[in-house]
Amino acid sequence: MSSSAHAGKSKRHSVVVSVTSKPEFNMKRTSISGTSSQRQISHASGFHPSRIGSLSRRSILITSDGKTMDKGSLIGSKHTIQVFDEQGKDVTPRPLYRPEPSASLHRQSKILSTQDFSGATGSDFLSSLSMHQTSGVNASLVGPFSRTYGSSSISKSTTSTTESIADEIVEPGSRRDTAISLSDVLVRREEIKEQLTKEDIDKRVDIYLTETETIWLLDMPTVMVSIESEDAEKVKERNKDYIELCKNRVGNDCFVERMMQTLNGAPKNKEVQCDKILMEDKGIMATSWDLYDSFNALETTLAPSVTERSSRPTSLSSSKSNVTKDRERTMSITSTDRESITSSSIIDLESVILARIHEEEEDHSEAILKSEKFQQDLFFMERVLMENVFQPKLAAYRQLPVLIEPVLTSDAGKEEAVTEEAEEEEEEEEGEEEEEEQKEIVVGSSILLDLSEAPEEILPPSLERLWSYTCELTNGHNVSCMAWNKLNPDLLAVGYGQFGFQEQKKGLACCWSLKNPMWPERIYQCDHGVTALDFSLANPNLLAVGMYSGTIAIYNVQTHNTTALLDSSESFDKHIGPVWQLKWIEQDRGTTGDDKGEILISISGDGRITKWLIRKGLGCTDLMKLKRTASERKKLTGEKEKKSEALISRQPPGMCFDFDPRNTNIYLAGTEEGHIHKCSCSYNEQFLETYQAHKGPVYKIAWNPFSTDMFLSCSADWSIILWRQDSLRPILTFSSTTNVVHDIMWSPKSAFVFAAVNEGRVEIWDLSVSTLDPLIVTFANPGVKFTTVLFARNTDCILIGDSDGIVSVYELRNMTASDSNKVDALHDIIGSALAS
Amino acid sequence: FRPCPIATVARRESRSHAGDSSCASLAMAEVEETLKRIQAHKGVIGTIVVNAEGIPIRTTLDNSTTVQYAGLLHQLTMKARSTVRDIDPQNDLTFLRIRSKKHEIMVAPDKEYLLIVIQNPCE
Numbered sequence: 030m031s032s033s034a035h036a037g038k039s040k041r042h043s044v045v046v047s048v049t050s051k052p053e054f055n056m057k058r059t060s061i062s063g064t065s066s067q068r069q070i071s072h073a074s075g076f077h078p079s080r081i082g083s084l085s086r087r088s089i090l091i092t093s094d095g096k097t098m099d100k101g102s103l104i105g106s107k108h109t110i111q112v113f114d115e116q117g118k119d120v121t122p123r124p125l126y127r128p129e130p131s132a133s134l135h136r137q138s139k140i141l142s143t144q145d146f147s148g149a150t151g152s153d154f155l156s157s158l159s160m161h162q163t164s165g166v167n168a169s170l171v172g173p174f175s176r177t178y179g180s181s182s183i184s185k186s187t188t189s190t191t192e193s194i195a196d197e198i199v200e201p202g203s204r205r206d207t208a209i210s211l212s213d214v215l216v217r218r219e220e221i222k223e224q225l226t227k228e229d230i231d232k233r234v235d236i237y238l239t240e241t242e243t244i245w246l247l248d249m250p251t252v253m254v255s256i257e258s259e260d261a262e263k264v265k266e267r268n269k270d271y272i273e274l275c276k277n278r279v280g281n282d283c284f285v286e287r288m289m290q291t292l293n294g295a296p297k298n299k300e301v302q303c304d305k306i307l308m309e310d311k312g313i314m315a316t317s318w319d320l321y322d323s324f325n326a327l328e329t330t331l332a333p334s335v336t337e338r339s340s341r342p343t344s345l346s347s348s349k350s351n352v353t354k355d356r357e358r359t360m361s362i363t364s365t366d367r368e369s370i371t372s373s374s375i376i377d378l379e380s381v382i383l384a385r386i387h388e389e390e391e392d393h394s395e396a397i398l399k400s401e402k403f404q405q406d407l408f409f410m411e412r413v414l415m416e417n418v419f420q421p422k423l424a425a426y427r428q429l430p431v432l433i434e435p436v437l438t439s440d441a442g443k444e445e446a447v448t449e450e451a452e453e454e455e456e457e458e459e460g461e462e463e464e465e466e467q468k469e470i471v472v473g474s475s476i477l478l479d480l481s482e483a484p485e486e487i488l489p490p491s492l493e494r495l496w497s498y499t500c501e502l503t504n505g506h507n508v509s510c511m512a513w514n515k516l517n518p519d520l521l522a523v524g525y526g527q528f529g530f531q532e533q534k535k536g537l538a539c540c541w542s543l544k545n546p547m548w549p550e551r552i553y554q555c556d557h558g559v560t561a562l563d564f565s566l567a568n569p570n571l572l573a574v575g576m577y578s579g580t581i582a583i584y585n586v587q588t589h590n591t592t593a594l595l596d597s598s599e600s601f602d603k604h605i606g607p608v609w610q611l612k613w614i615e616q617d618r619g620t621t622g623d624d625k626g627e628i629l630i631s632i633s634g635d636g637r638i639t640k641w642l643i644r645k646g647l648g649c650t651d652l653m654k655l656k657r658t659a660s661e662r663k664k665l666t667g668e669k670e671k672k673s674e675a676l677i678s679r680q681p682p683g684m685c686f687d688f689d690p691r692n693t694n695i696y697l698a699g700t701e702e703g704h705i706h707k708c709s710c711s712y713n714e715q716f717l718e719t720y721q722a723h724k725g726p727v728y729k730i731a732w733n734p735f736s737t738d739m740f741l742s743c744s745a746d747w748s749i750i751l752w753r754q755d756s757l758r759p760i761l762t763f764s765s766t767t768n769v770v771h772d773i774m775w776s777p778k779s780a781f782v783f784a785a786v787n788e789g790r791v792e793i794w795d796l797s798v799s800t801l802d803p804l805i806v807t808f809a810n811p812g813v814k815f816t817t818v819l820f821a822r823n824t825d826c827i828l829i830g831d832s833d834g835i836v837s838v839y840e841l842r843n844m845t846a847s848d849s850n851k852v853d854a855l856h857d858i859i860g861s862a863l864a865s
Numbered sequence: 866f867r868p869c870p871i872a873t874v875a876r877r878e879s880r881s882h883a884g885d886s887s888c889a890s891l892a893m894a895e896v897e898e899t900l901k902r903i904q905a906h907k908g909v910i911g912t913i914v915v916n917a918e919g920i921p922i923r924t925t926l927d928n929s930t931t932v933q934y935a936g937l938l939h940q941l942t943m944k945a946r947s948t949v950r951d952i953d954p955q956n957d958l959t960f961l962r963i964r965s966k967k968h969e970i971m972v973a974p975d976k977e978y979l980l981i982v983i984q985n986p987c988e
Binding site for chain 1: 892893895896899900902903906907908909914916920922923947950951954955960962969971973975977978980982984986
């Protein structure tokens with residue numbers, strides 16, 4: 030309205046554009062206070078000179094200042110833009126309209142974008158008005174602007190609207206105000222994006238809503254009038270008159286009937302040809318995973334799209350693979366994003382790609398083969414194949430009922446349900462004992478053929494061969510030691526090395542998994558024959574390997590790395606003779622001030638039993654030395670015992686040892702002389718006891734896991750002797766063969782059962798049945814010698830290693846399930862044996 | 866007296882220093898070996914590796930059979946994957962086994978390839 034009103038508003042700006050004044054127009058300049066920028070409002074009596082603002086949108090700027098201002102048409106640029114034709118004549122179009130000075134446009138109203146004017150109709154104008162109203166931008170509305178298009182009605186409405194726009198929006202942002210340059214009638218639409226400053230966004234914007242004048246769109250006056258209205262009488266009169274008239278019409282001279290002809294235009298047919306409209310059917314199935322993918326991909330592409338862009342050009346194959354991925358992608362919003370990204374990067378490399386498409390194809394297939402996922406899939410596939418091949422054997426191992434494949438003619442339909450295997454899919458590296466899943470071969474709802482149950486026979490106990498762990502790497506090697514992993518009872522470590530001095534060659538340590546009996550999971554090649562190995566209890570991924578050269582190496586089976594973690598070859602006090610046995614022992618008390626933890630004990634041919642420590646600080650990285658205790662544990666001086674043989678005082682080689690399961694301070698050590706010494710960790714000079722009965726080197730000592738008073742020893746003198754701890758004389762002697770007994774082991778399930786291998790056969794003894802003869806005897810293949818035996822912990826199977834590198838798994842069948850913990854019974858037996 | 870592990874380390878490192886290609890070739894060798902082992906398994910009739918477009922990368926069967934297997938199994942794998950993911954979109958298909966009267970077809974699918982092994986387990 031008034032300038033006062035405007036003056037009151039603080040931050041209103043309007044841009045005065047071309048202040049290059051046009052002398053022929055009267056300009057009134059008025060500055061309005063409060064504008065932050067140096068804007069002045071110039072009010073031209075007739076118009077607003079304006080030019081295109083350097084900023085933002087071209088829109089019409091309102092400068093309003095009271096009634097003095099008229100709705101100046103921004104004709105303005107007559108002086109700024111001039112058009113000349115070829116002859117140089119000034120042909121700048123002149124405006125069609127010159128606004129009257131009395132126009133009352135002084136309101137600040139909305140900006141109109143220019144394009145609305147190009148052929149704007151009233152409704153467009155108004156709609157754009159309203160649109161801009163909400164955005165709260167100052168504009169100078171040029172009412173007469175619309176008038177330039179000659180529609181008086183428009184202008185009229187414009188004026189009305191502008192008048193109705195009362196208090197206008199105060200535009201804080203100075204930049205919003207722009208002026209439009211009406212170069213004239215034809216105005217290009219150009220929307221330049223506003224540069225919004227931070228202040229603009231944060232500033233408070235007041236929005237005022239006002240009511241426009243009523244816009245009549247359709248007016249259908251009523252044809253009915255109420256009887257009680259004022260006009261009723263008149264209407265009635267008129268109605269009456271009309272009826273009269275109609276009546277009088279007939280036969281009246283005043284009315285004559287006449288005919289008229291309407292001219293019909295002659296129709297004409299016109300033909301038009303157009304292109305064939307092709308119809309295409311397109312269908313897509315919206316699946317729930319598709320939706321899920323789209324949502325997720327939408328989120329992820331927004332973030333890393335930038336980084337993707339930069340990394341794309343660096344690898345051709347990856348971009349190509351992305352393209353292929355995109356091709357197979359179903360329609361989703363983001364696929365278009367991706368495609369645009371990839372396409373842009375691909376365009377960059379297009380020339381290169383075209384030249385090398387063939388190579389890329391190859392690279393891509395190579396990439397597939399080398400990819401980790403592929404290796405993993407191969408790994409699983411191998412497992413699956415193994416499972417197929419070995420399924421009955423493995424089931425027997427697990428003591429599951431054996432599923433026999435029905436012949437092809439029988440009902441094959443039932444099989445489907447049976448052999449679904451879920452484990453491999455989730456399995457990671459076999460070496461990770463910690464994460465080993467225990468879902469083994471599940472025979473599901475197995476269809477059993479109860480062949481084994483029908484006849485009630487009492488079969489004698491026997492060993493049944495299930496399978497062998499062997500591969501071509503191990504052929505020809507002698508199995509010298511075997512150990513189960515402490516955490517995962519299906520993981521087996523086998524050491525291969527020759528026993529004799531003459532036959533020494535390179536050794537091997539392999540880790541076998543139950544799931545793949547045909548190829549070991551880990552293969553560690555060693556320069557010397559492996560003679561002892563053991564898995565750690567505290568860190569189940571550590572495998573200690575002792576060799577014929579006296580070296581002890583520790584491997585981490587978790588990784589595929591085949592180099593040793595730690596190696597003792599560089600330490601001062603390493604063993605000089607072959608390491609015949611290794612064991613990880615949990616110590617109850619620290620001896621040299623160390624915390625209780627696990628230590629590695631070894632016994633070797635140089636006559637020393639040594640304790641190895643892995644210091645905490647020296648992790649498991651490169652080759653590091655093992656630390657040993659400050660002093661050696663023992664020197665087995667041969668002189669003490671054999672005074673009669675005053676020979677060179679050598680230390681007799683130690684062959685084996687075993688710790689008392691109850692008291693890890695006490696242990697037994699067997700020597701080559703045939704003596705068994707009971708020793709204690711706290712004394713390293715003296716033996717507690719010596720048991721002498723064997724005439725040859727003692728190859729193995731084993732405490733009874735159930736009764737810690739008894740232990741067993743086997744030796745090269747063809748005999749196995751059962752001892753009791755407190756008696757220096759053997760309790761029982763088992764000698765059934767004339768072969769060297771290489772290995773013995775108590776059964777983990779029964780206090781009476783133990784297994785022994787001598788060279789030609791394996792014997793299972795059950796003391797509850799007989800103390801004179803073995804329960805089961807199985808012979809070796811000719812030419813092959815059995816060398817090691819190991820009981821399986823979680824099943825009734827026994828593993829036997831032989832001199833050909835084969836570890837066979839046998840199942841113990843039909844063993845009478847005796848009460849395993851009846852130690853008293855054992856004592857009774859012993860007692861009876863003693864008595865006899 | 867050089868202990869074995871050090872020696873192995875030295876050898877391996879020298880190989881790796883030769884550049885990435887040698888590391889890659891080491892992996893390739895291992896992959897080839899595993900493929901050979903799988904193929905040599907008892908009862909395995911054929912092994913096929915095809916890429917996403919159906920072009921065989923490695924196969925031990927003749928071309929027509931390979932293409933036939935690849936095409937049919939590709940479709941089946943897509944359908945199976947769609948099924949699994951329809952039930953739970955966060956799940957995905959990892960392995961597919963089809964047991965028939967005569968053999969068992971095992972498919973390890975992936976976005977970029979299909980690993981197919983056909984085995985006759987009854988042998």
